[in-house]
Amino acid sequence: MGFFEKIGLYLIKLFNNVKDFAVFLWECCRWMFIPPYRFGQIADHTERIGLQSIMIVAISTFTTGMILALQLVNIMRIFRAEIYAGAAVAMAMSRELAPVITAFVLVAKNGSSMTAEIGSMKVTEQIDAMETMAVSPLRYLVVPRIFASIFTFPALTAIANVVGVYGGYFISTKIMQVNAEAYLHMMYFLVDPDDIWTGLVKAVVFGFLVTVICCYHGLRTSGGAKGLGRRTTAAVVQSTITVLIADYFLTYFFINFCGM
Amino acid sequence: MDNEIIKVCGVWKSFGTHEVLRGVDLSVPEGRITTIIGKSGTGKSVLLKNIIGILKPDRGEIFFEGRDLTKMKNQELLELRRSMGYLFQDAALFDFMSVEENICFPLVEQLGLRDGGELRRRVARLLELVELPGIEKKYPSELSGGMRKRVGLARAIAVEPRIVLFDEPTTGLDPILAESIDQLIIRVNRELGMTCIVISHDIASIFSFTDRLALLYDGVIEFDGTPEEAKRSDHEILRQFISNSFRQIDSER
Structure with missing residues (x-):
């Protein structure tokens, strides 16, 4: 096969994959607005994605807040501005780090398991069985997971904000001996509710995208255990990259179009 | 006709x-x-999946x-x-659901039944039919291959479809279990009046109960007729199939 033929085939395959994903995305959006909603399943997935992830999200963001404070206090001390470290930690956490770190943790913990669960159902013909019983797998398996993620990603991000800011406060005031009153005062003075809202909106978008990508790979699994492993890896890698790309565009949008 | x-x-x-x-x-x-x-x-399962509509043919009707x-x-x-039931080769039971939940699935999703008592009664009756009473609370991982197939059959016929498609229902089972599955296919057809389409390699046993036999070879139906016509046929591949199957039975004896 010639060089140009290879490129042509690759482009055709890429186009078909993008088209397939776009159709899947459209179908997900469509089914999200068609009742009845499976509240039992949504609650079950919310418990699995949300409650069972609180500790790992808290540990990840508490340490991030501590590290951030450690670095910022050290740098700001050069300018005798260490009391601003609290505001900097809180803004960085609420605008960027809390939603992104929460999304990364949930991709690793829940996104991969979504792909593996649905993919395993696909290779054992359970998805086909569902279709033969006139039930759309998208409606039964994907939509409840999307709703659960849309609720839990921002909820966990809110927890991550609080825990991360406390991590920064703990290091700054207890270890680095920054004046606690001044630290908190500057934080309250400079941090705006918009900083928190933008982070929570990002978390909703991340939750939707991660779930759609991971479920898509699950439903397209073929080729037994090897295929399942390949799809799970692809789901995690693509979800992580998508979170970062979406984060850039959302940040650009909030800064340039919403003045936040 | x-x-x-x-x-x-x-x-x-x-x-x-x-x-x-x-x-x-x-x-x-x-x-x-x-x-x-x-x-x-040769595409027997592919043909069945085209018939039930989970695969779409490239051409044809x-x-x-x-x-x-x-x-x-x-x-x-x-x-x-809703008019069709499908028994998969490996039963394809939902592994995160109990036997009861698996059989309730089409009753709830297709018929919209919500009454717990009615659902339990129907599940019990279906499990009686497939000769597995009292296993409602077990999970698929706790069942043997033959039991899974029978639960799969109970699920496939739960909504009383007009046609049941069986994808290699006896593959991988010992002769006694295979015989019991054959008997269930006969009951589903004769007692419940459902049309059955069966994919099978077990030619010797299907001769005893099938009404029609079709040979899929090289992507086309090479023979379609009654078992008696099949026995009389001089179609070379069909003869090979039949003689090899009966020779295997003889050697096992």
Whole structure:
């Protein structure tokens, strides 16, 4: 096969994959607005994605807040501005780090398991069985997971904000001996509710995208255990990259179009 | 002459460059057992999945009571699937659900039944029918291969479909279990009046109960007739199939 033929085939395959994903995305959006909603399943997935992830999200963001404070206090001390470290930690956490770190943790913990669960159902013909019983797998398996993620990603991000800011406060005031009153005062003075809202909106978008990508790979699994492993890896890698790309565009949008 | 409930006309299906079905024609009479035989990998399961609509043929038509299901919209296809049950080769039970939940699934999703008492009664009756009473709370991982297939059959016939499709129902089972599954297919057909389409390699046993026999070879139906016609046929591949199967039975004895 010639060089140009290879490129042509690759482009055709890429186009078909993008088209397939776009159709899947459209179908997900469509089914999200068609009742009845499976509240039992949504609650079950919310418990699995949300409650069972609180500790790992808290540990990840508490340490991030501590590290951030450690670095910022050290740098700001050069300018005798260490009391601003609290505001900097809180803004960085609420605008960027809390939603992104929460999304990364949930991709690793829940996104991969979504792909593996649905993919395993696909290779054992359970998805086909569902279709033969006139039930759309998208409606039964994907939509409840999307709703659960849309609720839990921002909820966990809110927890991550609080825990991360406390991590920064703990290091700054207890270890680095920054004046606690001044630290908190500057934080309250400079941090705006918009900083928190933008982070929570990002978390909703991340939750939707991660779930759609991971479920898509699950439903397209073929080729037994090897295929399942390949799809799970692809789901995690693509979800992580998508979170970062979406984060850039959302940040650009909030800064340039919403003045936040 | 029996009414045709399913008619497959010139169906082609490829996966990439591999042509699996190359113009399949088949008629399925209502209320009868039709068995499709053929070598492994010749596309028997693909044909069945085209009939129930989870795969779409590249070319050709499949008629269900005169309505072309290849041209049906999604909603029509979903309605049509309520008339069909499908027993998968490995039963394809939902592994995160108990036996009871598996059998309730089509009753809730397709018939919209919500009454717990009614659902439990129906599940118990179906499990009696497949000779597995009292296993409602077990999970698929706790069942043997034969038990899983029987639970799969109970699930497939739960909504009392008009057609049941069996994808190699006896493959991987010992002869006694295989015989019990054959007996269940006969009961489903004779007692419940459901049309059965069976894919099988176990030619010796299907001769005892099938009404029609079709040989799928090289992507086309090479033979379609009654078991008696099959025995008399001088079709070379069919003769090979039949003689090899009976020779295997003789050597096992």
